[in-house]
Structures are given as C-alpha cells and as structure tokens.
Amino acid sequence: MTSFLMGAPSYCARFGVAALLAALADFLFYGQPVGITLFLFGITLAAAVAAIQPSALSARGLWLGLGALLVALLPLIENVSALSVAIGLAAMAVFALLLVGRLRHGLARIAGQVALFLLAAPFRFIRDFLRWRKAARRLGRRRIRLAAIAVWVMPLTLGAVFLALFGAANPVIEHWLSLIDLFALLDFIQLPRLAFWLFVLAGVWAFLRPRLPRSFGRTARRAPPVPVAGEVPTTKPDTAIEDIVFGKAAILRALVVFNILFAIQTALDATYLWGGIALPDGLTYAAYAHRGAYPLIVTALLAAGFVLAALRPGSAPSSDPFIRRLVYLWVAQNIVLVISSILRLDLYIGVYALTYWRVAAFVWMGLVAAGLALIITRIALEKSNEWLLSANLLTLSVTLYACSFINFAALIANYNVEHSFEMTGQGTRLDFWYLRSLGPDALPALDRFFEHQSGTVAANDPPWRELAGPHGRDKASYHAGQENWRAWSFRNWRLLRTLDTRIPFVVPQGSEPFVPGR
Incomplete structure (x- = not known):
C-alpha cells in the first residue's frame, strides 16, 4: 500500500491527463454525431498512454506497436460501427499492456489478456481511488497533507460571512453580488454530462494505468505426493470406464460410423444441390436449403469438438495411422458439408432476399470451414491445441478486420433491389421498410428502385x-446531419458524393405527373 503512494506525482499526473481527455471527449462527442472524431480521440489517447509511461521509449517493439495500433484504428476512418470500435479497443489494450511490459507471447494468451483487461477496465478507476483513499488515511500527513485543505475551511467560511455583510452595507458590492446567479450556475451542472465525464474518466484511466488482476495466469502448483515408507503405490486400473468408452477401439468404431453417415448426407447434397435432380413432391429448393443450412453447421462444430477430444496430442489414437486417415476423411466430408450449407443458404437467399443475419451466416460458415482445415493441419503437423486456438484467433481477427471495411448495408440493399420482384419480375417483393432500417447506406439503392418504378407505376398511385x-x-435528414464535421467518415464522404452525382427526383404530390430531374 505504501508503494502505491510513492508514485503520487505520477498518480496525480495520470488523473490530470485523464481529466484533459474527458474534456476533449466532451468537446468531440457529447451531444454530437460520432465520425472521424473517434479516430482522433483514439490517436490522442494512444499518445497520452505513451507519454505518461516513464519507460515507454525504451519498451521493446514500441514502434511496431504504434504501427499496428494505427492499422487497427483505420476502420474508424472508414466507418464507425460496433465492429470497428471493438477492434480499436482491443488494439488499444494490447498497446497499453505492451508499454508496461505485461504483454505475453502467443496469440491465445494475448487474447485472454485483452478480454480480462477490457472486463476489468470499468472498475479500475474505482479500485485505484479506494486504494488511494485507504493509503492516505494510513500515511496521514507524511505523504498527502489533507490538513492543508482543511485549514482553508474556516477562512473561506468567515470570508463568505464578511462578504455578505459588506454587501448589505455597500450598494456597489451588493450590485456585484446580485450579478451572480447561483441558480444559473447550477444549470451548468447536468447529471447526464457528469455521468458522461465519469464514464470517460473510468475508460481512459484503465489505459493510462494498465493493470491485470494479480491472479491472472497464476496456477496453483501442487507438490508431488511424497511416498510413504512401506506404502504400495496405487495404479490406474487397466479397464477404467474412460478407457473403454473413449479408448482407441471406441474412437475407431465411431469414426467408421460417422464417415458412413456423413457420406450419405454428402451423397444427398450432391444429388439434389449439385446435380440438379428434382426434389420429392411438395418440397422446394428453398425449404430444402433452409432446413439444412444451420443444423449442418452445428453438426460440423460437434465433429470438430469430437476430433479435438479424441485425437489429443500424444494420445494412442493420434499415433495410429489408420485412425488418422479416417479423421482426415471425416474432416474433409465436414468441409464439403459446410460448402453445401453455403450453397443451401445461397438458394434460400435467392428466394427470400438478403439480411444482416444471412450475411453473418456466410461469414460464420467460412470461419467454420477454415477451422476444420486448421484441425487437419494441426493433426498432420502434430501441433498443440494452443497452436490451433492461436491459428483460429488469427483467422477470426483477420476476417473481422476485413469485414470492418465492407459496407454490408449497401451490399444488402443493392442485392435486394436488383433481385426484387419489382425489378426482375420474379423473386420476392422489395421490403422497403427493412432497407430503410439499414440506414443512409441504402439510399443509393432505393434511389435506383424509385427511378425504375417511376416508369412503371402511375404517378398518383x-x-x-x-x-x-x-x-x-x-x-x-442525412444531408443535414453531415454538415457537422464531427460526423465525417470516409464512407460518409463517398456516400455524399454518390448522392450528389445522381439525378435528384421530386416526390409526386397529388395528381402532379412525376418528372425525373425536376
């Protein structure tokens, strides 16, 4: 506890920097649209984190960390979304832990550190404040002279009394005092704004003083049992239940059965999905696709879990060549199963249009297929499960980073408009209200829809x-909102250029004929 206050100047400096960052956040965000300002605040926070750490300049990999942080913050320039904010927060946590030398090696361990850091971040400021108060009470006037504040209580109180008396006796002073409206000053104290400041202080404090719970990464080490003289060591029975149920013979039989079942499913998909054979009466391709897309992904995930449990590194089944070949065949069938699920979903979207959840399903299926391929790689190269976890995390990170630059709202809107019944004469009718819920990115697609409808629908309909x-x-409304510079983003800039270059149309009123471009 004493060591906590030995760095009191550093503690106070951190609080001062946190207060300045909170003031900057108030200027950039409070009551304002969020755009390029989030990227600017992230860069400022990173600079403050580096400046407040005494050993920042000597930290290993500082410039590499700065470059990686800048790359991670680039999605905030493209567009502010939950995904781009999450990427920025994770990168900021890695950068802060790197500066204080607390970052581990290995992607899986770093991911665990980042998750724990972000979970504990909201409580770091409160915990440090309570520790500071407790240390101040224990050390008293040796370190923090709280009495220096108390000595001002009496002078200020009597001074206020004297000022009130002077105001009653002197009309000039009374006039000056009348100009001070205490109730007007209280109007500046806004509870939502105060809560915003406290939220920002708690958030930036975690990065200015990056710490992890002390118990993180510590595992209890049990001392090996000391043999007692004359005691016969007990051995594990040769016919234990787990050796029978999950032994080599059971795994071999399971793989044979699973391969046969998956071969049947693969043959059916090859017949109906890839071969184009007519389905049984009463069953449409859309229903066939919808019923199988998601359950097959669950099946692939269960298969992956079984492979990881059955072929643990160093176990007897993992060293058997025949079992390994059966595993390769089964995982390959699972990859084909995932590809079939993607085709099923594509058929379903062709009938019922595209949505955010269906786009997410495409991404998820691709990740599952990549994960299955990595399982084969782990078995073939005899890598550990930690290697497999790190490889999957890397694949997930790269995928999410790439997705942060993709305008899914515009993608969905363009697809639904181009494949709608109104535009092609087949498929499903356009769900205008769903496209409107996608936000401004759907405006160009809807413009094309209305321009097409203007030639086919009566103006007074x-x-x-x-x-x-x-x-x-x-x-x-979108044009009005973009007049504030804080709302700027690269995606909004491109959208404005697209809207401004298109020929505007006038909404028909009453029986007035619709004239494009007027």
Missing part, C-alpha cells in the same frame, strides 16, 4: 407516394 415521401425525408 398512393403506395408510390407513401414510400417516396419517407425516402425523401431520410435523404434530407
């Missing part, structure tokens, strides 16, 4: 006015 009216208001 009520549904036409009902849809075109909200669309026009959405465009006007």
Whole structure:
C-alpha cells in the first residue's frame, strides 16, 4: 500500500491527463454525431498512454506497436460501427499492456489478456481511488497533507460571512453580488454530462494505468505426493470406464460410423444441390436449403469438438495411422458439408432476399470451414491445441478486420433491389421498410428502385407516394446531419458524393405527373 503512494506525482499526473481527455471527449462527442472524431480521440489517447509511461521509449517493439495500433484504428476512418470500435479497443489494450511490459507471447494468451483487461477496465478507476483513499488515511500527513485543505475551511467560511455583510452595507458590492446567479450556475451542472465525464474518466484511466488482476495466469502448483515408507503405490486400473468408452477401439468404431453417415448426407447434397435432380413432391429448393443450412453447421462444430477430444496430442489414437486417415476423411466430408450449407443458404437467399443475419451466416460458415482445415493441419503437423486456438484467433481477427471495411448495408440493399420482384419480375417483393432500417447506406439503392418504378407505376398511385415521401425525408435528414464535421467518415464522404452525382427526383404530390430531374 505504501508503494502505491510513492508514485503520487505520477498518480496525480495520470488523473490530470485523464481529466484533459474527458474534456476533449466532451468537446468531440457529447451531444454530437460520432465520425472521424473517434479516430482522433483514439490517436490522442494512444499518445497520452505513451507519454505518461516513464519507460515507454525504451519498451521493446514500441514502434511496431504504434504501427499496428494505427492499422487497427483505420476502420474508424472508414466507418464507425460496433465492429470497428471493438477492434480499436482491443488494439488499444494490447498497446497499453505492451508499454508496461505485461504483454505475453502467443496469440491465445494475448487474447485472454485483452478480454480480462477490457472486463476489468470499468472498475479500475474505482479500485485505484479506494486504494488511494485507504493509503492516505494510513500515511496521514507524511505523504498527502489533507490538513492543508482543511485549514482553508474556516477562512473561506468567515470570508463568505464578511462578504455578505459588506454587501448589505455597500450598494456597489451588493450590485456585484446580485450579478451572480447561483441558480444559473447550477444549470451548468447536468447529471447526464457528469455521468458522461465519469464514464470517460473510468475508460481512459484503465489505459493510462494498465493493470491485470494479480491472479491472472497464476496456477496453483501442487507438490508431488511424497511416498510413504512401506506404502504400495496405487495404479490406474487397466479397464477404467474412460478407457473403454473413449479408448482407441471406441474412437475407431465411431469414426467408421460417422464417415458412413456423413457420406450419405454428402451423397444427398450432391444429388439434389449439385446435380440438379428434382426434389420429392411438395418440397422446394428453398425449404430444402433452409432446413439444412444451420443444423449442418452445428453438426460440423460437434465433429470438430469430437476430433479435438479424441485425437489429443500424444494420445494412442493420434499415433495410429489408420485412425488418422479416417479423421482426415471425416474432416474433409465436414468441409464439403459446410460448402453445401453455403450453397443451401445461397438458394434460400435467392428466394427470400438478403439480411444482416444471412450475411453473418456466410461469414460464420467460412470461419467454420477454415477451422476444420486448421484441425487437419494441426493433426498432420502434430501441433498443440494452443497452436490451433492461436491459428483460429488469427483467422477470426483477420476476417473481422476485413469485414470492418465492407459496407454490408449497401451490399444488402443493392442485392435486394436488383433481385426484387419489382425489378426482375420474379423473386420476392422489395421490403422497403427493412432497407430503410439499414440506414443512409441504402439510399443509393432505393434511389435506383424509385427511378425504375417511376416508369412503371402511375404517378398518383398512393403506395408510390407513401414510400417516396419517407425516402425523401431520410435523404434530407442525412444531408443535414453531415454538415457537422464531427460526423465525417470516409464512407460518409463517398456516400455524399454518390448522392450528389445522381439525378435528384421530386416526390409526386397529388395528381402532379412525376418528372425525373425536376
């Protein structure tokens, strides 16, 4: 506890920097749209973290960490989303732990550190504040002279009394005092704003004083049992239950059965999905695709779990060549199963349009296929499960980073408009209200939809006015919101250019004919 206050100047400096960052956050974010300001705040926070650490300049990999942090913050320039913010927070946590020399080796261990750091971050400020108060009470005036504050209580109190008396006796002073409106000053104290400041202080404090719980990474080491003289050591029975149920013979039989079952499923998919054979009466391709897309992914995940449990590194089944070949065949069938699931989902989307969840399903299926391929690689190269976990985390990180630059809202809107019944004469009708919920990125696609409809639908058709009216208001609201520089992002800049270069259309009113470009 005493050592906590030995660095009191550093503690106070950190609090001062945190207060300045909170003031900057108030200027950038409070009551304002969020855009490029989040990237600017992230860069400022990184600079503050590096400046406040005494050993930052001598830290190993500092410049590499700065470069990696900058790359991780680039998605915030493209667009502010939950994904880009999560990537930025994770990179900031890695950078802060790197500067204080607490970052471990290995992607899996680093991921555990980052998760624990972010979970404990909201409570770091409160915990340090309580520790500081406790240490101050124990050390008293030796380190922090709280009495220096108390000696001002009496002078300020009597001074206020004297000032009130002077105001009653002197009209000039009374006039000056009348200009001070205490209730107006209280109006500046806004509880939501105060909560915002406390939230920012707690958030940035965790990065300015990066720490991990002391118990993290510590494992209890049990001393080996000391043999007692004359005691006969007990050995594990040769016919233990786990050796029978999960032994080499059981795993071999399970792999044979699983391969046969998966071969049947693969043959059916090859017949109906890849071969184009007609389905049984009453069953459509959409229903066939929808019923199998997600359960097959669960099946692949269970298969992956079985392989990891059955072929542990160093176990007897993992060293058997025949079992290894059966595992390779089974995992290969699982990869084909995932590919079939992707085709099923594609058929289903062709009938029922595209949504965020269906895009996420595509990404998820690709990750599952990559994970299965990595399982084969781990078995073939005889790597550890930690290597497999690190490889999957790397694949997931690269995928999420790439996804942060993809405009999924525009992708969904363009696909649904181009494949709608109104545009092609087949498929499902366009769900205008769902596309509107996607946000401003769907505006160009909806523009093309309305331009196409203007030549096929009567101008005085009520549904036409009902849809075109909200669309026009959405465009006007988006343009108005982009006048604030804080809302700028590279994606918004591109969207504005697209909207400005398109020929505007006028929403028809009443029986007035619709004239594009007027």
